[in-house]
Amino acid sequence: MSAAEALVMPAPAAKPSDPLLRLAGLGKAYGPVTVLSDVDLDIGAGEIHAIIGENGAGKSTLMRLISGHVKPTTGTIALAGEQIVFPNPAAAEHAGIALVHQEILLADGLSVAENLFLGREITRNGIVDDRAMEAIAAERLADLGCTASPRDLVRQLPIAQRQLVQIARALLEDHRLVIFDEPTAVLTTTEVETLLGIVRGLRDRGVAILYISHRLNEVEALADRITVLRDGKMIGTYDAAAVTQEDMARLMVGRELAMLYPPKRGTSSQAPVLEIDHLSVPGFVHDASLVARPGEVLGLGGMIGAGRTELFEGLLGLRPAKVAEVRVNGKAVRIASVADGVDAGIGYLTEDRKGKGLLLRERLAPNLVLTALSRLHRKPYIEDRLETRELDRAVGEYDIRVRSKRLEAGQLSGGNQQKLLLAKIMMLDPKVVIIDEPTRGIDIGNKSQIYAFIDKLIRAGKACIVISSELQELVGLCDRILVMRAGSIVAEFAGDQITEQAVVLAATSGGSKPAAGGPSQ
Amino acid sequence: MTEITAQPAREPLLARINWVDVGPFIALGVLLLAGVLINPDFLSPTNITNVVTRSAFIAIIAVGATFVISSGGLDLSVGSMTAFVTGIMIMFMNAMVPAMGANSIIAGMALVLCVGALCGLFNGLIVTVGKIEPFIVTLGTMGIFRALITFMSDGGNIPLDRSLREPFRPVYYGNLLGIPIPILVSVVVALVGAFILYKTKFGRRCAAVGANEEVARFSGISVGRVRTLAFVIQGICVAIAAICYVPRLGAATPTTGSLWELQVITAVVIGGTALRGGKGRIWGTVAGAVILEMIANLMVLSNFISEYLVAAVQGVIIIIAMLVQRFSKQP
DSSP states (O other), X not given: OOHHHHTSOOOOSOOOSXXXXXXXXXXXXXXXXXXXXXXXXXXXXXXXXEEEOOTTSSHHHHHHHHTTSSOOSEEEEEETXXXXXXXXXXXXXXXXXXXXXXXXXXXXXXXXXXHHTTTSOOEETTEEOHHHHHHHHHHXXXXXXXXXXXXXXXXXXXXXXXXHXXXXXXXXXXXXXXXXXXXXXXXXHHHHHHHHHHHHHHHHTTOEEEEEOSOHHHHHHHXXXXXXXXXXXXXXXXXXXXXXXXXXXXXXHOSOGGGGSOOOOOOOOSOOSEEEEEEEETTTEEEEEEEEOTTSEEEEEEOTTSSHHHHHHHHTTSSOOEEEEEEETTEEEOOOSHHHHHHHTEEEEOSOIIIIIXXXXXXXXXXXXXXXXXXXXXXXXXXHHHHHHHHHHHHHHTTOOOSOTTOBGGGSOHHHHHHHHHHHHHTTOOSEEEEESTTTTOOHHHHHHHHHHHXXXXXXXXXXXXXXXXXXXXXXXXXXXXXXETTEEEEEEEXXXXXXXXXXXXXXXXXOOOSSSOTTO | OOSSOSSOSOOOHHHHSOHHHHHHHHHXXXXXXXXXXXXXXGGSHHHHHHHHHHHHHHHHHXXXXXXXXXXTOOOXXXXXXXXXXXXXXXXXXXXXXXXXXXXXXXXXXHHHHXXXXXXXXXXXXXXXXXXXXXXXXXXXHHHHHHHHHHHHTTTSOEEOOHHHHHHHTHHHHOEETTEEHHHHHHHHHHHXXXXXXXXXXXXXXXXXXXXXXXXXXXXXXXXHHHHHHHHXXXXXXXXXXXXXXXXHHSEEOTXXXXXXXXXHHHHHHHTTOXXXXXXXXXXXXXXXXXXXXXXXXXXXXXXXXXXXXXXXXXXXXXXXXXXXXXXXXXX
């Protein structure tokens, strides 16, 4: 047990006399890869039990095991004392277990009411009774503080409303256990408050709640007990009253945070390499301006949906955008496509490495050189030996751990995929590197390596912009931070001003406007 | 997530074979074997040469279709397009006879290549600029090309000028060192196709666009340009097939190339190219075209299945090919 863990004693074994759900030695492995092992957990009726852990700690796997989406490879699940194996999610739901997914899983083209009752429509004489369903839907939505009408198409709703619809769907029937998987990621503060009230209401009615969240303040406000997962292992279960947010963070990370990040470089006063003047992306970004300088990591914080990703996708012509002027090294450039951006010296590393970054069924070398095809191959045909050489170089330089260089990109772990993607962008020798969620879903060892790479490229005279939803990462890594809220850049912090609290405040409630001159200086 | 790659280090040899890759060639071998057992004449040089020669048209067009399909598109118009460009070519050659004599064949060939490329460009631009599903676009142009040839021939046929038949004849019936010209042409087309698809940046981009359009876009690839070019290559392949086809029939009719689109797509799919796009398999496509023709030939030579069921057997083959793709080891 490390020093961090010793700070907090695990809760005494005072378990509820008859746990609703008991997990014993539960684990899951995919082939030789163990993603979760040895989880022992009791959840009683009328208890809010929070599960916390970093990305990749195994939280989602645990939820999917309990809700019947995947089957455990070891251990058992017992519901009300009875050992069970769910063949599919429907069986779990039938047993009274509901899962509110992190991703929005609704049928876009159907109405809110139709979505709520999908697969369990109310019928009268064999004909679907829209009126009855819409009446119930309206009632349930009002309970949740959702302003959508039952007849609205889900497609037309903003993402927060969709999430509420999804929650309403999960709560439509009475359940014994409701699992919330990061339910508040896309909600605003007031919506979060309403949701927390609902969760407490469920508990008071005797429903057991499993609540997964990144937001430690929510966990502290809500949970009766807290279980910490790290790297696929259970660290312990603690009484919520006995742990502070700081304790939770330490338990999750398992080592001193300071060691994870390279020393900061301080704000830079060099001439800007990238200047964006008045960029707007209809529906997402309103009049954003920023400058990036060599020698510093510029962070972009804010809630999911604040428009951070859209800002840079707009910059690179990946979605319709208007911009007054973009300058690279002081010279105005016109960027209508990623290719233009590459020519101008801007490299963008997407947050969605599986969907937009890598060809998962393609081998490593073609992935590595895809953007740089024309730079690498000067002859009219492809020379395999050049690609082999580049792959060898990248594997060494970025410490991409591969068993064989003939693997496909999809066979790499998340961390190694991310390093491959970084190598792919760096092949273009960009002046500015924009990295969207640099460490999403990768383990801590790879994280610290990625941070070291970012530090290295800054020290090599490049500029780097990091978009991150992980507060800790922003605060630990960045020399200057811009915060976006609802499509606008609302605050800027540098040096000692950078604290988690300041960034959160600015991201959620306005917080401090930049003192003078606006963020674009 | 644990930092181990999700695959055991060693696998038995059998499990390492990619059945999608070798499948078409195994099927071809099995067919040859079955052919010998059914009818000893099957393996005679004349018969085999005939079968392969007849499969050349589908093979040539299917090489083009491999580009379109691997870039994530689909072209249903190739059969009608064959008829249309054949009609244009014959009318042009006939019109040029008084001025150029037999040289009008050369001029006609040059023209039909351009017309084919333009037809492909037309399809490609509607798909990429109009942002319409290729299935719908080419369903439309399929009807357009078919109607145009029917109109041009006034419902009858457009015969090649008598004076051109003799000089044009060798393009189908001739041979070089004993190998019929259509076979040589399809081998050359496949070689060039394989080079473009596997050894050029365009080919690499083609596969990337088909495998994941978003990744391609985020990698700075002009998705529209790549897709359009794939349709142009398809058009050129159709024109090449038309050139080989004219001496055999000597005319263009409203039924020329009828239902070829289905045979072409079948050849591509049983050749191992995924219909949803991604990596194209040129040689598998060629094998697929030969398999289709060979099945038809075997059914004619054998007595226990009616040749009226040729299409049914081909249909069974395509379903089996899809099942092999579906259940074979997908890394």
